[in-house]
Amino acid sequence: MYxxxxxxxxxxxxxxxxAYAQAGISIPRINQWSVxxxxxxxxxxxxxxxxxxxxxxxxxxxxxxxxxxxxxQGTLLLPASATGTSVYYTLP
Numbered sequence: 001m002y003x004x005x006x007x008x009x010x011x012x013x014x015x016x017x018x019a020y021a022q023a024g025i026s027i028p029r030i031n032q033w034s035v036x037x038x039x040x041x042x043x044x045x046x047x048x049x050x051x052x053x054x055x056x057x058x059x060x061x062x063x064x065x066x067x068x069x070x071x072x073q074g075t076l077l078l079p080a081s082a083t084g085t086s087v088y089y090t091l092p
Contacts, residue, residue, distance in 0.1 A: 012056050015068035015075055016047065019058055025091070032056060036089035043090065051084035059088060 010018060013032060020027050027035055033049050046059045057067025060077065068075045080086045
């Protein structure tokens with residue numbers, strides 16, 4: 001759900017913010033990568049920013065990302081290549 005931030009309905013950044021909060025990590029609602037550093041060696045839990053910041057998800061390993069897509073598709077595990085060009089960020 002566009003603008004959603006809870007398990008009742010979230011968009012991609014709302015999902016990422018919620019997931020990080022479950023691990024005790026506070027990140028901004030928008031431009032989440034602004035508190036992180038870019039990495040060429042992503043690890044599970046790193047942020048995946050796609051299509052120039054239009055979409056965001058969480059890297060889970062083996063080239064896979066979990067992210068919230070749209071209400072009809074929900075939150076899915078997909079190959080990073082499935083939703084566009086990816087740039088990876090990790091917490092400093």
